[in-house]
Amino acid sequence: METEKKQPAPLQKSGAALESANFWRETSPLSHRPREKAAPLEGVRGEKACPPVSCRLCPRECGADRTVKDAKGLCGGGSLPRVARAALHQWEEPCISGARGSGTVFFSGCPLGCCFCQNREISAGNFGREISVGRLSEIFLELQDQGAHNINLVSPTQYTPWIVRALEDVRGKLDIPVVWNTGGYERVGTLRMLDGLVDIYLPDLKYKSAELAGRYSGAPDYFEQASAAILEMFRQTGKIRMGKDGTLERGLVIRHLCLPGARRDSWAVLEWIAENLPADGILISLMSQYTPYRPLPYKELNRRISSFEYNTVVDKALELGLRGFMQERSSAKEEYTPPFDLEGVQNKKRLREPSI
Numbered sequence: 506m507e508t509e510k511k512q513p514a515p516l517q518k519s520g521a522a523l524e525s526a527n528f529w530r531e532t533s534p535l536s537h538r539p540r541e542k543a544a545p546l547e548g549v550r551g552e553k554a555c556p557p558v559s560c561r562l563c564p565r566e567c568g569a570d571r572t573v574k575d576a577k578g579l580c581g582g583g584s585l586p587r588v589a590r591a592a593l594h595q596w597e598e599p600c601i602s603g604a605r606g607s608g609t610v611f612f613s614g615c616p617l618g619c620c621f622c623q624n625r626e627i628s629a630g631n632f633g634r635e636i637s638v639g640r641l642s643e644i645f646l647e648l649q650d651q652g653a654h655n656i657n658l659v660s661p662t663q664y665t666p667w668i669v670r671a672l673e674d675v676r677g678k679l680d681i682p683v684v685w686n687t688g689g690y691e692r693v694g695t696l697r698m699l700d701g702l703v704d705i706y707l708p709d710l711k712y713k714s715a716e717l718a719g720r721y722s723g724a725p726d727y728f729e730q731a732s733a734a735i736l737e738m739f740r741q742t743g744k745i746r747m748g749k750d751g752t753l754e755r756g757l758v759i760r761h762l763c764l765p766g767a768r769r770d771s772w773a774v775l776e777w778i779a780e781n782l783p784a785d786g787i788l789i790s791l792m793s794q795y796t797p798y799r800p801l802p803y804k805e806l807n808r809r810i811s812s813f814e815y816n817t818v819v820d821k822a823l824e825l826g827l828r829g830f831m832q833e834r835s836s837a838k839e840e841y842t843p844p845f846d847l848e849g850v851q852n853k854k855r856l857r858e859p860s861i
């Protein structure tokens with residue numbers, strides 16, 4: 506059954522707009538400045554082996570032998586795709602969820618190690634079930650049959666070559682956009698494998714500061730890697746293109762989770778976006794949902810962000826002419842994290858051991 510969604514309203518300067526009951530609100534630009542398209546990045550080697558013998562799919566480049574059953578890379582990735590849930594999801598940005606929902610496939614494991622991750626059960630805990638490439642292809646088509654607006658691949662990086670094969674298998678049958686929903690810690694060479702297969706990139710840009718990235722995610726090179734990756738993503742998609750039904754057909758949406766005590770770094774992230782990408786060609790999504798789900802060793806993270814902190818970040822985005830979405834601060838509830846219960850993962854008719 507379709508759920509009625511409220512139309513996002515334009516965002517005003519901070520304050521009144523934040524009091525609205527809408528979960529997501531669409532920002533409107535203060536100005537559109539013409540910008541140069543980001544220059545293509547050249548000369549980065551891809552990694553096409555499936556499974557890789559010495560994995561360097563992500564910037565960790567840990568060299569794990571992914572051909573060995575039960576071997577695990579630093580991300581938790583093994584020799585077959587591991588999936589925790591495949592189902593329609595309503596809680597993405599309106600242009601992704603639409604009226605019927607986004608066909609999300611949650612992959613287990615993650616190349617990042619964010620101490621505050623709200624999906625720890627599947628990212629650090631690696632909860633999920635191994636499936637074959639053939640089963641992954643079936644899942645894509647099943648989600649399409651259920652009415653999904655898109656196929657939304659969540660935390661997919663560590664399974665890129667397997668996903669490429671699955672997407673190639675359904676070429677000509679899958680006619681909805683494919684979304685690459687990632688923490689942003691990507692190698693450009695790996696992203697090159699997806700050129701022509703992925704329609705929408707939905708990366709985080711979590712930090713500018715190497716110190717914050719090192720402390721909270723164990724990845725001091727995060728910004729260096731993520732910024733290069735985002736330029737490559739934009740090179741592949743070009744400017745955003747909306748469908749007639751208001752959902753996104755193609756383009757780049759950059760998410761930024763505002764963290765307590767880190768508003769200056771959030772400003773720096775937004776300034777980099779405004780300086781390097783066309784404000785009228787991308788969308789941003791400013792998230793206020795940060796919630797400390799468990800006691801953390803960094804005392805500044807053991808609280809939610811304040812309205813003041815979030816408002817200053819929203820105001821900076823508006824000053825820079827960026828467009829996109831903001832969240833109500835009341836949206837920090839566990840109900841937006843789906844149950845990781847293997848829904849949609851197994852083929853109910855054929856329960857057998859997977860093989861590539």
Ligand code: SF4
Binds near residue numbers: 561562580581582662
């Ligand atoms: S994707 Fe996983 S196994 Fe591959 S290099 Fe990164 S951490 Fe290692």
